Amino acid sequence: MPKFLQRRWHGYHTVWAFMLLLVLIIIVSTYNWVLGVSSLFLAGTLCFSMLKAEISFRRKLVEYINGLSFRIKRVEGEAVSMLPLGIILYGEDRAIEWNNRYAGDIFSRKSLVGEPLPELLPDLMSSFQGTALVKRDLSRDSSPKEPSLKDQRVEIAVDERYYQVVLIPSERLLYLYDITELAVLRERYEEEKLALGILLMDNLDESAQGMDDQQRTSLIAKVTSEITEWAKQFDVYLRRLSSERYLMMLNHRSLQALEESRFVILDEVREMTANLKVPMTLSIGLAFGAESASELGALAQSSLDMALGRGGDQAAVKAGQRLSFYGGKSNAAEKRTRVRARVIAHALRDLMQESDRVLIMGHRTPDIDSVGAAIGLLKAAGMYNVEANIVMEGPNPSITRMIEEIRKDEELYKSFISTEQALQVMTEHTLLIVVDTHKASMTMEPRLVQYASRIVVVDHHRRGEEFINDAVLVYLEPYASSTCELVTELLQYIHEKVHLTPLEATMLLAGITVDTKQFALHTGSRTFEAAGFLRRIGADTILIQRMLKEDLQEYLSKAEIIKHARMVYDHIAVVVTASGMKIPQLLIAQTADTLLGMTNVLASFVISERPDGLIGISARSLGRMNVQVVMEKLGGGGHLSNAAAQLEGTGKEAEARLLEVLAEIEAKEGLFE
Structure with missing residues (x-):
């Protein structure tokens, strides 16, 4: 019993009063024993009455407290059952051991006892797995500073209503709060x-x-x-x-x-x-x-x-x-006006004249179009007596014959420098021209893009998500057949009198020839006009044919690859080379081009391991299928009818990913226009 209830007016001080009264009675008895006995009797009667009243009070107080405790427990139980939130207790086996009434109402059942919690709330499985991992880690570490398991919160949906589940692993306890109004409001806000x-x-x-x-x-x-x-x-x-x-x-x-x-x-x-x-x-x-x-x-x-x-x-x-x-199912429409080409040419001329040096750089593993365009822009800088160089690094099988022809012109060949040399000669007044790509990560040396204060981009590929955004001048025309075509047009406006050597004109025409597959694809009237201009100033078509010739071994290798081709979706040829067979990217691309010439083939995909260990995919189409979209989903890019990607893994894994992408596109919008 609380002490403050015991310390009433008839508490311990009353006992002292009776003791004092007893002393007084004893003193009175010494003078008059009759009066003393009477006083003692009266005092005893009074003491007995007060003691009986105290005992009765304590008994009634205990009864009252017990009754109050019972009522509180009963109300508490009803309150827990009637609370507007669900409460669930579960055992170590994740079976429900107890639930309140509201939790049962959430799942439209009176009792959930005995039901497996993962089946009732499958969205909580990840939380349980995380808890299990934490427990396992705690068991391994027996240090006194063990971290406690944190409460976890998960949102779930039950019968078109939303609940926030608070999981307390240490107590094996779940709380379920109805947040439907909040979730609907949040969804409406987002919409x-x-x-x-x-x-x-x-x-x-x-x-x-x-x-x-x-x-x-x-x-x-x-x-x-x-x-x-x-x-x-x-x-x-x-x-x-x-x-x-x-x-x-x-x-x-x-x-x-x-x-x-x-x-x-x-x-x-x-x-x-x-x-x-x-x-x-x-x-x-x-x-x-x-x-x-x-x-x-x-x-x-x-x-x-x-x-x-x-x-x-x-x-x-x-x-x-x-x-x-x-x-993006149709080819880019060719622009009939040359106004843009003239404006770009004049702007490029001014930038060159303001620079102490011009560096021209293409993409990694440069092709004939990239090198040809670089040679054209090198000539443009030379017309205004601006020192210029082409950045080139390492041998490349696709341009071996081209480089052999360039070596015959000592002055032109001396203009080629390595990436390290380019980094050494670059200053804040150097103009960097990026050709045949608009992605910094694909350039010959991304550090040059990072360090350059002024950058010009000349490219004919369809723009991707990655882009050199800080370029001062961008000439990006996806309608063009090649970068060499764009550069040829710029040369006609950048100077009143254009003097190209036959070799320089031949390299530009070679770039157009390669990217148009001998003028069979991606050609417009501007393509033939550019080719006619180059031919008039001395471009050698016979030399181009010699540069593009295949040797017998390459032809046989291509035939061996084609032998494994199979058709999917009736008009798509897919080839995956044998495991361990490493093929250069150039041969992969040439094989895809060859497959495109087969009957009923509208698109081709060639997958093979390359000498650098990556898996290369070359994609080609006749225009009715956008292979650029397919390659972008695999991390690559390119044109509507000419694209590629590089993947890690095996050829079979790359084929599986390719087929998944094709199936996804076919289901959403169809593969062919």
Whole structure:
């Protein structure tokens, strides 16, 4: 019993009072024993009454406390059962030993006792596995400072309601909180986040070429009507900025719906204008996930630039760190105007004249197009008496004959320097020109890109996610057949009188010849104009044929590889070489080109181990299949009809990954246009 209840007015001080009374009675008895006896009797009666009252009080107090304790325990039990949160106790075997009423209501059962917890809440398995690992680690370490198991929180969904599960491993206890309103509010917030986009009729001038004003207006109205209907269908606000450009405002939910539809408007507009000489195509850039509207706008424009840099007729979506591409099934439309080439040529001329030196660098394992373009730009710098060099490193089988011809021209050959020499001569006033690639990681020496203060990019590949963003001048034209074609056009505008030696003209023409497969693929009118210009100033086609000749052993090796080809999806040839068979990248690419010439083959993939230990994949198509998208999913890139990738592992593993990607694309949008 609490002491404060015992210390009442008849507590211990009352005992002292009775003792004092007894002393007084004894004193009185010495004077009058009759009076003393009477006083003693009265005092005893009073003491007995008070003692009886105290005993009765204590008994009733105990009964009251016991009754109150029973009521509290009963209410506590009911409160635990009626609490708006689930409570579950489980044993070491993860079977449920007890649950409150609310936990049973969550799973629409009166009792959950005996049920295996992993079956009831499978989402908690990872948490249990983590707990088991921690326990195992604790058992290995018997130091006194053992860390305690931390509570873990997991969100689950049960019958369209959301719960947060708090797992307390030390007590083998689970709490389940209903967070449905919070989850719905959070989901709604995510769905209603703002996304911005820009839609562009990327080849309006080419499609409307030769039309009068009425026909052009009719074409624009027809396409605009289709775009407007599409925007209404997906709840997109569309604002016309010019005759060919639109601003798009939408929320995340609409953006997800657009991505699920694979931006069907791209195909609809192209098919609707298929009767034109050049069908109309659209490019779309969308951005989502930025903190401010201004940042969203900048990202949307960047996404549009990415879509245009990849050839147009596609949509690029930048959502946080994710960058996705949709469409891109058609070849880039050739631009008929030379205005851009002239502007770029004049800007490049000014940059060269302001520089103390020009360094020209291609990609790793350079090909004939890369070296030919570098030679053309070397000549351009020489026209203005600017010292220039081509950065080259190591032997390369694909350009062996080309280098042998270059060696015959001592002055030209002396212009080639190693990467170490380039790093030594580079200054803050040096101009670095990157040709035939726009990815710093693929250049001959990425450190040159890092150290250069001024960079120019000249490339014909479709733009990838990685890009040299700090370049002062970019000439990226995916419609071009080759980088040599772009450089040939620049040479015609960079100086009034272009004087190329026959060898220099031959190297440029060789680059065009190789990348167009003898003018069979990726050619436009500008390609033949560039080739005609080079031929007029002395390019030697016979020398090109000698440089491109195959020896007998290479031909036999190619035939041996082709022997293992098999067809998938009726029109795709796939080859995987035998394990341990190492083939140079050049031969892998040549084999893919050869397979493309077979009957009923629309695309080819050749997979083989290379001498450096990596697995090389070369992909080719006739234009009806976008092999660039396939290779990008495997970490590579390239053109719509010419792409490649490098993987680690084995040839069989690479084949399995390739087939998975093909199956994914076939299921979502189909492999062929």
